[in-house]
Amino acid sequence: MNEHTEHPVRGEGGAPPEREHVWDKPRNVKLLFNVFYAVCAILVVLDLVIPRDDHHAWERLPEFYPLYGFVGIVVLVLIAKLMRRVLMRPEDYYDE
Amino acid sequence: MSSLPPVLIFFVGALIVAVTRGHMRRGVLLAIPVIGALNLLGLEEGATIEFEMLGYTLVPFKVDRLAMMFGYLFHLAAFLGNLFALHLEKKDGAGVQHTSAVLYAGSAIGAVYTGDLISLFVFWELLALTSVFLIWARKTERSLRAGFRYLVIHVLSGVLLLSGALMLAHETGSITFGPISLDGSMAGWVILVAFGIKAAFPLLHTWITDAYPEGTPTGTVFLSAFTTKVAVFALVRTFAGADVLIYVGVTMTCFPIFYAVIENDLRRVLSYSMINQIGFMVTGVGLGTALALNGAVAHAFADVIFKGLLFMTMGSVLQMTGRINGSDLGGLYKTMPITAALCVVGAMTISAFPLLSAFITKSMVMAAALEEGHIWVWPFLLFASAGVLEHAGIKIPFFAFFGHDSGIRAKEPPKNMLAAMMIGAVLCVVIGSFPGLLYSLLPFEAEYHPYDATHVLTQMQLLLFGALAVVWLMKRGIYPPEIRALNIDAEWTYRWLGPRLIRGIGGAVALVDSAVRGWVLAVVRGTLRSAHRGHGPQGILARTWPTGSMILWLTVLLAAYLLVFYF
Numbered sequence: 001m002n003e004h005t006e007h008p009v010r011g012e013g014g015a016p017p018e019r020e021h022v023w024d025k026p027r028n029v030k031l032l033f034n035v036f037y038a039v040c041a042i043l044v045v046l047d048l049v050i051p052r053d054d055h056h057a058w059e060r061l062p063e064f065y066p067l068y069g070f071v072g073i074v075v076l077v078l079i080a081k082l083m084r085r086v087l088m089r090p091e092d093y094y095d096e
Numbered sequence: 097m098s099s100l101p102p103v104l105i106f107f108v109g110a111l112i113v114a115v116t117r118g119h120m121r122r123g124v125l126l127a128i129p130v131i132g133a134l135n136l137l138g139l140e141e142g143a144t145i146e147f148e149m150l151g152y153t154l155v156p157f158k159v160d161r162l163a164m165m166f167g168y169l170f171h172l173a174a175f176l177g178n179l180f181a182l183h184l185e186k187k188d189g190a191g192v193q194h195t196s197a198v199l200y201a202g203s204a205i206g207a208v209y210t211g212d213l214i215s216l217f218v219f220w221e222l223l224a225l226t227s228v229f230l231i232w233a234r235k236t237e238r239s240l241r242a243g244f245r246y247l248v249i250h251v252l253s254g255v256l257l258l259s260g261a262l263m264l265a266h267e268t269g270s271i272t273f274g275p276i277s278l279d280g281s282m283a284g285w286v287i288l289v290a291f292g293i294k295a296a297f298p299l300l301h302t303w304i305t306d307a308y309p310e311g312t313p314t315g316t317v318f319l320s321a322f323t324t325k326v327a328v329f330a331l332v333r334t335f336a337g338a339d340v341l342i343y344v345g346v347t348m349t350c351f352p353i354f355y356a357v358i359e360n361d362l363r364r365v366l367s368y369s370m371i372n373q374i375g376f377m378v379t380g381v382g383l384g385t386a387l388a389l390n391g392a393v394a395h396a397f398a399d400v401i402f403k404g405l406l407f408m409t410m411g412s413v414l415q416m417t418g419r420i421n422g423s424d425l426g427g428l429y430k431t432m433p434i435t436a437a438l439c440v441v442g443a444m445t446i447s448a449f450p451l452l453s454a455f456i457t458k459s460m461v462m463a464a465a466l467e468e469g470h471i472w473v474w475p476f477l478l479f480a481s482a483g484v485l486e487h488a489g490i491k492i493p494f495f496a497f498f499g500h501d502s503g504i505r506a507k508e509p510p511k512n513m514l515a516a517m518m519i520g521a522v523l524c525v526v527i528g529s530f531p532g533l534l535y536s537l538l539p540f541e542a543e544y545h546p547y548d549a550t551h552v553l554t555q556m557q558l559l560l561f562g563a564l565a566v567v568w569l570m571k572r573g574i575y576p577p578e579i580r581a582l583n584i585d586a587e588w589t590y591r592w593l594g595p596r597l598i599r600g601i602g603g604a605v606a607l608v609d610s611a612v613r614g615w616v617l618a619v620v621r622g623t624l625r626s627a628h629r630g631h632g633p634q635g636i637l638a639r640t641w642p643t644g645s646m647i648l649w650l651t652v653l654l655a656a657y658l659l660v661f662y663f
Contacts, residue, residue, distance in 0.1 A: 065557035073565035080357035
């Protein structure tokens with residue numbers, strides 16, 4: 001099996017100091033998020049502008065898709081968190 | 097017919113792979129799917145091979161549009177898989193892995209060109225027998241045990257298929273691999289369960305989440321491509337339009353995404369994700385219209401490529417770092433930027449962003465659900481679509497390559513692995529951007545246009561606001577962290593409860609057994625003791641009597657006799 005676990009780990013074995021990577025810079029991360037928020041805002045506006053054909057009654061609600069996506073994920077994650085309380089077991093649970 | 101049955105090329109190829117080494121073998125591995133694909137071009141629709149055996153008409157080879165589409169798909173998957181695994185060396189069990197992978201791909205190809213259920217059964221079992229070595233080749237205790245469980249479940253599926261086929265022959269006199277009715281037909285339901293095991297129906301799905309994460313880094317790529325897609329193909333052939341499949345499919349799209357959120361092993365996250373994607377296909381089969389069936393097979397086509405790409409990126413991570421748990425990874429983009437970028441392409445594809453393949457395939461099933469008036473099915477499919485974005489679109493790349501820096505500085509994987517991933521990523525983009533290419537292969541007649549303003553806008557809204565929810569949950573600290581733990585699923589019944597029940601019943605039986613034995617022993621001992629009292633060494637009946645006493649008693653008897661005689 002080619003699953004070696006010896007790989008260079010930062011700060012070990014006198015490795016030279018690393019160069020800063022793209023997401024190490026808070027400025028870049030902030031820019032990414034700002035672009036993301038801006039696109040979200042544009043999508044909200046487009047919902048009001050672009051005429052749409054609808055096939056389901058819910059689609060006629062303003063901003064249906066953004067709301068459904070946001071609320072859906074929040075509900076999904078919250079329920080999954082609750083599931084952990086019931087379903088989570090130690091890693092060696094099945095090992096005899 | 098100017099071409100050979102495609103399965104022959106793979107089975108003969110596997111023999112050559114088994115006896116060659118080094119560059120020669122690598123050349124053969126790449127040549128097999130290429131020669132196979134050229135051979136496919138010469139196949140004519142309607143070509144069949146059939147013969148009579150034991151009163152049944154066996155059709156081991158039959159060509160139609162549906163079979164051709166899966167034929168092309170499996171050749172492509174075999175090529176990508178072989179390329180991805182090309183670097184394997186002797187210490188990885190290269191000979192076993194390569195040979196079984198080619199046999200496995202050949203079995204899948206053989207299965208889609210069969211025309212009767214008995215021939216299908218043969219390839220159905222071969223799929224299991226040939227693929228298990230891709231799990232065992234990991235050579236860990238866990239993979240060994242998972243492989244055995246995988247084998248038992250799949251052999252059971254095969255036995256059910258054969259039983260169903262024989263029952264069907266009894267009911268209808270036909271074993272044709274074609275539409276089968278579920279109305280009042282026991283055979284139909286038995287065959288449906290046999291297919292359902294391989295298609296990972298809810299509660300029958302545990303072999304995927306159990307075995308796929310235990311496969312070798314390259315082996316799981318093959319596993320993800322063939323078995324479940326053969327099952328989807330079989331469902332399209334036999335149970336198109338069976339209402340029950342709509343509800344089975346919708347359940348499959350929804351329940352795994354909850355597990356995927358809290359699962360730590362990233363290849364197990366992808367395994368749950370597979371069930372979710374197959375759910376869309378099964379729903380399409382249940383809807384049964386031309387558009388829905390086209391959606392099901394088109395999505396199967398796209399899924400083999402994008403899920404293969406995601407399993408390849410996670411296989412690369414496992415191979416280069418030796419780790420696969422979200423809790424142990426992070427920050428790998430710094431030293432594996434190409435793999436990271438390709439993973440993001442795969443993640444965006446499975447989330448069905450516009451211009452990527454799943455956008456043009458999954459939406460066919462959803463559109464068909466609305467066309468057929470299933471207004472309560474559609475919201476669940478939409479919810480499941482958003483859920484895909486969370487676990488496969490964000491979680492997989494984020495926890496492996498970005499997020500918290502684990503400090504691991506692993507190198508990019510070997511060139512052949514990168515090349516396979518790149519081809520996969522390019523195909524995701526090409527299929528998504530030029531839908532006509534894939535649509536021209538679709539077996540049923542239906543008109544569908546994926547790119548209109550409404551579809552693009554609504555999909556972007558759904559996905560980006562889903563992503564916004566994840567950002568919000570993470571920033572508020574609500575998002576569940578990756579934890580080194582496992583979550584019990586239906587496999588708990590046979591991996592935990594079953595053994596304990598058996599042990600419990602065994603214990604009860606042992607108690608009763610020892611009580612009964614004790615009582616019987618006591619009775620026997622009592623009998624022996626009383627016998628001993630009479631017949632033992634000290635017993636009255638065992639005493640040795642001197643000859644004198646016998647003569648004395650004889651004399652007494654004689655005297656008594658004389659007395660009686662004279663008086």
